[in-house]
């Protein structure tokens with residue numbers, strides 16, 4: 281596409297994007313609320329257990345904490361909800377005695393008479409709710425407070441310090457590295473609370489508007505690659521980013537699967553089409569990776585399975601589903617885009633609670649080296665990207681999208697931040713453009729007649745149609761997304777995978 285055509289393309293995409301916002305996704309509110317309730321019910325006992333472990337520690341270390349000037353962080357002031365901490369009312373609470381406001385002597389006299397009490401008695405007793413204390417303070421540990429957690433883990437439990445940018449951190453991925461050191465069992469509980477709280481906060485931002493629908497604002501010119509950006513908009517309170525809903529967690533446990541709250545309209549089904557192994561394919565073609573491209577000539581070839589077989593040094597037939605998903609896919613991504621072994625290891629291990637996979641640095645190094653031995657074309661391609669950066673400072677994708685890289689090069693520049701960004705740019709951008717061309721084709725030819733577009737999610741499109749039209753609509757969407765692209769001397773058509781469900785977006789079947 282020429283710059284002029286690209287501009288027209290993005291402008292044309294504004295139409296389906298606005299339709300997506302106007303349509304919104306139907307939310308199963310009952311399910312959303314019950315999912316929140318289930319997660320919160322699991323948080324409460326964890327919270328109590330943490331108090332039981334942490335507060336004695338805090339109390340024991342009162343002097344130390346006061347010296348550190350951190351004691352106050354754990355002291356929570358409270359105030360009685362009945363007498364509101366007023367000295368007079370706490371000692372003689374008229375609310376607890378059944379009066380609507382502070383009674384006069386006359387009112388008290390009438391009260392005694394009405395109750396048939398003839399002896400002198402104190403009508404107003406200390407507040408029942410607080411026992412007359414009114415207000416005070418108590419110790420409290422709030423797991424959501426990073427400051428408190430830092431003190432608990434590093435000062436009180438003396439766990440090995442974890443830093444991020446030269447500052448102490450209790451970020452989730454760092455906490456995971458502390459599990460083995462923590463004899464009191466605080467860290468696993470914190471991790472569970474964090475995971476639950478994250479999902480709860482996502483479910484909370486999925487609150488639908490009065491019409492039962494949740495909205496998002498897609499921006500066709502929101503990124504430099506041509507990917508859409510998605511966000512909530514301040515004009516529509518019931519809107520949010522819908523492109524970053526968690527998938528890994530969802531695959532592991534339905535209680536984390538927030539997509540289950542998104543349901544089709546009455547009598548309809550949801551259909552999702554996604555471009556299979558899209559970035560891996562484009563990368564192979566860009567890198568001119570002849571042996572890999574030939575493997576794809578067999579329709580059943582699965583690149584992620586192959587990558588896993590290389591990483592684990594075993595036959596492809598012996599690769600498990602988990603090994604393919606959590607190691608094969610990630611090692612392929614890391615090897616394609618020049619991720620270092622350490623970063624790759626951390627990325628895998630940071631999801632170990634969900635995936636069940638933990639790898640060592642030695643494994644990561646060996647796996648990446650093996651992949652590069654099997655695919656020597658990758659590093660040659662990186663070299664070409666580096667040369668283009670040095671000579672022109674720009675890259676142009678197969679669709680004619682030109683990007684200038686402004687980043688300062690570091691050291692000799694090899695695999696520095698700018699280089700890696702440039703390596704990832706072409707595949708990501710090419711896939712985004714193919715998907716959006718397909719989306720636009722569907723919008724022009726079928727939308728409103730054979731289904732309606734509901735959402736775009738980076739490498740997938742979600743539509744909805746009346747149940748009887750399901751097969752036809754799926755076929756129409758598939759044909760729109762099947763677009764050949766010319767990469768070098770070759771032509772690549774990324775295959776389209778379609779799934780559907782009449783229940784929810786979280787329960788799609790092939």
Ligand SMILES: [Zn+2]
Nearest residue numbers: 360363407410
């Ligand atoms: Zn009170």
Ligand SMILES: [Zn+2]
Nearest residue numbers: 362373376407
């Ligand atoms: Zn009271």
